[in-house]
Every structure is written in structure tokens, then in C-alpha cells.
Amino acid sequence: MxxxxxxxxxxxxxxxxxxxxxxxxxxxxxxxxxxxxxxxxxxxxxxxxxxxxxxxxxxxxxxxxxxxxxxxxxxxxxxxxxTTLPRLGASLPVETEQMSCDRRVSATFKDAPGGQILGPTFDYTHRLLDFKLAADGEVPQAAQTTGREEQTPHIMSFLDREDLIQVEGEGADVPDDLTRAPMELPASRALRLQALTRGDEGFILGMAYSTQRGHARNHAFVAELRIGAVPVEMDIPELGFAIEIGEVTLTECETVNQFKGSKTEPPQFTRGYGLVFGMTERKAISMALVDRALRWAELGEDNVGAPAQDEEFVLYHCDNIQATGFLEHIKLPHYVDFQSELELIRKLRREATALQQVAE
Amino acid sequence: MDGSDPNAARKAWMSMLAKSPATLLAQLWGAFVPPQHSVLRAPEIGGVMVRGRAGAVGAAFNLGEMTVTRASIKLSDGTVGHGYVQGRDKAQALTAALIDAMMQTDVAPRVQAEILTPLGNAMDQMKSTRAAKAAATKVDFFTMVRGED
Structure with missing residues (x-):
């Protein structure tokens, strides 16, 4: 009882x-x-x-x-x-072409218009502990030269001109929102991207790494990685026009992936996409690789059974709040559940012992 | 932008106020005696879903929300002002609404000269300093002398 x-x-x-x-x-x-x-x-x-x-x-x-x-x-x-905030509305899709780039690199084109801008990166540091930071040290001033005023074009637009890159399709005017309705599978690409961008960095990184190691390999090149501030515009009903309501720093990663063609698509480059709040480069690259792996069906590729191709596996396990909620609840009192388990084991043990005695 | 847009000027000042650093706006506003007004919509903090596009050019998707605070006021002459600002600063949203209203009245030149112009200059300065630092990290490739003559 x-x-x-x-x-x-x-x-x-x-x-x-x-x-x-x-x-x-x-x-x-x-x-x-x-x-x-x-x-x-x-x-x-x-x-x-x-x-x-x-x-x-x-x-x-x-x-x-x-x-x-x-x-x-x-x-x-x-x-x-x-969850406590009233939703005032949704923005127009941000135009990352308008980004004021703090960083912008391409692994595919050395002489991309706009250039390779390293920005405040850890790359090329020696990863040696800097004991000067443990003391109150003076910070050296960052160098400045004449800044770029014009927009920086996306690298992908150059491949697009040659018709060598897969074209991105149109989607619903109002994209699915997993904060408003439970996720249903198969998920639209919009829903997948939303889940990935808020997904756990470690999980998405692991999934992306698995594709590099050969599980649904898709040969990704980072066509472009850019980080910087982008204005956010929203239609204001009481005004009847759109205004900028703020500015967010985003990291965007576009990959081009080798693609030999399939039953439905000609040989061309295909693309993966990562867009994440803040300076979050590892996450954005990971997101692009996983996005590309999940697109196997629309591109007519084979499902080779790799975890990164498995939408259910990726999307239902990438959210660290769902995961930690379920995982950590098992440390809370389960006295009743365990009591019934204990009763069951005792009963089985009694029965087994009785059977043994009969056999003897 | 589009010169034929009748709302272009208002759109520009509202956008600037939305992105303005709260402390700087408060400083510039400090010199003004707020005109008589009634509050139509008390400052309200909310979330706006920010959208992106798949592959930067394709289908829209939901990226995540951002905090926004909005407020609306009416001057005694009936002019209505709306303020939308990024973040959760209620005073900033009210100030933005008042400035929006005043920019539609006779005091517009003074508001422009004493608030919006210095605010815009400061924001441009911050932006161009960042751009200048980014430019200093641009790689200048050079080709090594080749061995094949």
C-alpha cells in the first residue's frame, strides 16, 4: 500500500x-x-x-x-x-546579404569579391594558455583600416550564375513553428532548420562529424562562413509599413556538396545551410552538414541508414532541454514504481525457488 | 532607399530608435521636457519570431525569437507616436514613441538636430569602427615566386 x-x-x-x-x-x-x-x-x-x-x-x-x-x-x-512573452509578431526573413561582416571566409574561392575577412577568430592561435590573462593586462588595440561600405555578395550567387548549384525551392509563406505546434514527421525543411538552429551544439556537432567520418558522407566544402550584424524588419500593423525593430548578430554557413546526380537531379553542387544566433561558428557549420544529410530524400539520394539521415533520430534528440528534462527526471522520487518492481522480483524469486524445490 | 516611399523618413527614424543604445538615447532625451501626452499603449515587453531563409534565398524558416518592447502615446494635439525598441527597456520604448510623435509636429527640426542626428552619428561611428577593424583582418594573398621560371 x-x-x-x-x-x-x-x-x-x-x-x-x-x-x-x-x-x-x-x-x-x-x-x-x-x-x-x-x-x-x-x-x-x-x-x-x-x-x-x-x-x-x-x-x-x-x-x-x-x-x-x-x-x-x-x-x-x-x-x-x-514562454511568458506575448508574441508581438514575426519578422520578415532577414537578408544576410546585408550583413555587416565581422568575419567572412570561403574555403572554395580564394579571390571571392569582398575578400577573406578573418575577424576576431581563434583560428591561427596556438591554443597555448595565455597567462597574461590571469594578470590584469593591457589589451592591445585592434588595428583599423578603411572599412567596407558596400554589401558583401554571397559566394553561392557566383555558382548560381553558372547554373552549377541546386536551386533552393520556395516554401510556405508562414513557416511551420515548433514552438506553436508539436513537431510532426516528415518535417518540412523549415521545421528541420528551426530544430537544428536551437539544437544542442554538442549533439549537432557529433552528428555532423559522423557524416565526415563516412556515415552518409556528403563531401561538404564551406563555400562561405559569415558572421555579423543583420537588421531585423517587421511589418507594423498600426503603421501599415515595415520598420527595423532591431539588429541581431548571426553566423551563417553555406556548404557546397559534391553531387554526382540522382534519379531526379542532374550532376551539380548541392547545398547545406546553417544560420545561428550570435557568433556560433562551430554550430553553424555543424548545422549545415546535418541539414544537407537530412535532404537525401528530396535530392533522390539513397538512404544508407546513417544516423544523420534519420530525421526522427536527429530532430527528436537534438533538443537539450527535452533531453535533459527526461533524463534528469529519473533522479526524482520513483518510490512507488520501484516498490512494485521490488514486489515483482520477490514474487518471481519465490516462484523460481518453489519450482526448483519441486524439481529436486 | 526608395525616394517615392512617403513613409521613408518615418521608417528611418523609427528603425534608428529601435536599434539605438538605450543609455545614449536616454542621455540625449534628458535635455527635453516631454510634451503633454496620454499613453495609448503602456510599454509592453514581447517576443518577435525572427525568420531566415533556407540557403539565404529559399523558403522562410523560424530562427528564434528576440525581445522587443513597444509603446504608443498621443500628444495633446492628437498626434500619435509609436515606439518599438529591441530589448526590454520600457523607458526607451516610451521615449521612442514620444520622439516618433514629436517628429510629426513643428518641433521636428529641433528633435532631429538635438536627438536623431547625434544618435545617428554615434551609431554610424560604432558601425564604421567595427567595419574598420574587420577590414584590417582582410587577407592579402600574394603568390610566391614560382620555381618553374
Missing amino acids: YVAVKGGERAIDNAHAWLAEERRGDSAVAELSVPQIREQLALAVNRVMAEGSLYDPDLAALAIKQSRGDLIEAIFLIRAYR
Whole structure:
């Protein structure tokens, strides 16, 4: 018989108080401010915005502070906050061609118009710990030269002119939104891209890596990787026209993939696409590779049974909040479930012992 | 942009106010005595779903939301002003709505000169400094002397 149990309130209150104290750490050490996190742990902030699916650097920084740097916990806080916001509308699709590029590189064309802009990258650093950062060091000034004023064209448009790249199809005017309706399979590409851009960086990276190692290999080249600020425009009903309502920093990755042609498509290059909030380069490249792998059906490729081709597997397991919710719930009390398991095992054991005795 | 668009000027100042740094706007606004007005829509924080396009040119998809705060006011002469700003600053949204209304009245030249022009200059300066730093990281390829003569 199960008797409802109460109790634990005092223990919980005390646990929360201790959590607050541990979060603060040694009070002899200066406390971190939210702006410090926003400015100095910007890539963590970017990840929390991307996977929390809400662009607000101050909130993401606050979530990181509250979660003691546990980024999945911070993402959870942002997702929970997001659900409390009234939806004011949807933007027009952002025009990444208009991006003010902080960084823009192509692995396919050396002399791309607009050039190769390295930006504030970790690439080419030696990955040696810099002990100067442990001391209060002066920061060297970034060099400046005359900046680019005109738009930077997408590399893909050059291949498009030669008709060598697969054409991107039109989609629904109002794309499916997994925050509004449960995901149904087969998913539209719009739904897949939404799931991937907010998916767990580690999971998407692992999936992308699996395609490089040979599971549904699709020979990706990074045609272009660009990072920078893009204006966000929205139609304002009370005005009757669109205005810019803000500006977001995005990372965009376009891959070109070798493609020998299929039953339905001529030999050409095909494309994978990654677009992610913030400076989130690893995630955007990963997203493009996984997007391309998931497109096997529309391109008439064979399903070779690789995990990255399996829409159900990828889309239902890439969300770290769903995953951690289900995973972590098993540490919460399961006293009743376990009691019944215990009864069952005891019963089976009694029966087995009785049978053995009869046989003897 | 399109010179024939009758809303071009309003669109431009509203867009600039939406993207403005809150502290800078508050500073510039500080010198103004707000005109008589009533609040039509109290500042409201909400989310806007930002969309992208597959492959940058194809079908639209939902990228994620951003925080936006909006407010609307009416001046005593009946002029209505709307403010939309990125983020969650309610005061900034109200200020933007007031400026939007004032830009439709006789005080527009003063608002333009004392708020919008310096605001725009500061924002352009920030943008061009970033562009200048990016430009300094542009790779200049050069070909090594070839051995084959």
C-alpha cells in the first residue's frame, strides 16, 4: 500500500539557500556582474541565446550567472522565460546579404569579391594558455583600416550564375513553428532548420562529424562562413509599413556538396545551410552538414541508414532541454514504481525457488 | 532607399530608435521636457519570431525569437507616436514613441538636430569602427615566386 508522504520543505529551502551561497562562492572574491558576463563571456552568452532560442544578451548573461555557468541550465531558464512573452509578431526573413561582416571566409574561392575577412577568430592561435590573462593586462588595440561600405555578395550567387548549384525551392509563406505546434514527421525543411538552429551544439556537432567520418558522407566544402550584424524588419500593423525593430548578430554557413546526380537531379553542387544566433561558428557549420544529410530524400539520394539521415533520430534528440528534462527526471522520487518492481522480483524469486524445490 | 516611399523618413527614424543604445538615447532625451501626452499603449515587453531563409534565398524558416518592447502615446494635439525598441527597456520604448510623435509636429527640426542626428552619428561611428577593424583582418594573398621560371 502506498501512503502519501510529505516533508522535505525545510530540506529544500535550506538546499536553495546553500545553492545561493555556493553560487556566490568565496565572498572575498569580487562578484561577477551581468554586464561582465555579457561582455567577457560573449560566446557562452551566444550559445545560450541560440539554444534558448531568444536573442537577448542581457537575459542570457543573467541566466549564466544564475545557473553558475551550467549552460544547459541557463538555456532552460531562457526557454522558460520565453514562454511568458506575448508574441508581438514575426519578422520578415532577414537578408544576410546585408550583413555587416565581422568575419567572412570561403574555403572554395580564394579571390571571392569582398575578400577573406578573418575577424576576431581563434583560428591561427596556438591554443597555448595565455597567462597574461590571469594578470590584469593591457589589451592591445585592434588595428583599423578603411572599412567596407558596400554589401558583401554571397559566394553561392557566383555558382548560381553558372547554373552549377541546386536551386533552393520556395516554401510556405508562414513557416511551420515548433514552438506553436508539436513537431510532426516528415518535417518540412523549415521545421528541420528551426530544430537544428536551437539544437544542442554538442549533439549537432557529433552528428555532423559522423557524416565526415563516412556515415552518409556528403563531401561538404564551406563555400562561405559569415558572421555579423543583420537588421531585423517587421511589418507594423498600426503603421501599415515595415520598420527595423532591431539588429541581431548571426553566423551563417553555406556548404557546397559534391553531387554526382540522382534519379531526379542532374550532376551539380548541392547545398547545406546553417544560420545561428550570435557568433556560433562551430554550430553553424555543424548545422549545415546535418541539414544537407537530412535532404537525401528530396535530392533522390539513397538512404544508407546513417544516423544523420534519420530525421526522427536527429530532430527528436537534438533538443537539450527535452533531453535533459527526461533524463534528469529519473533522479526524482520513483518510490512507488520501484516498490512494485521490488514486489515483482520477490514474487518471481519465490516462484523460481518453489519450482526448483519441486524439481529436486 | 526608395525616394517615392512617403513613409521613408518615418521608417528611418523609427528603425534608428529601435536599434539605438538605450543609455545614449536616454542621455540625449534628458535635455527635453516631454510634451503633454496620454499613453495609448503602456510599454509592453514581447517576443518577435525572427525568420531566415533556407540557403539565404529559399523558403522562410523560424530562427528564434528576440525581445522587443513597444509603446504608443498621443500628444495633446492628437498626434500619435509609436515606439518599438529591441530589448526590454520600457523607458526607451516610451521615449521612442514620444520622439516618433514629436517628429510629426513643428518641433521636428529641433528633435532631429538635438536627438536623431547625434544618435545617428554615434551609431554610424560604432558601425564604421567595427567595419574598420574587420577590414584590417582582410587577407592579402600574394603568390610566391614560382620555381618553374
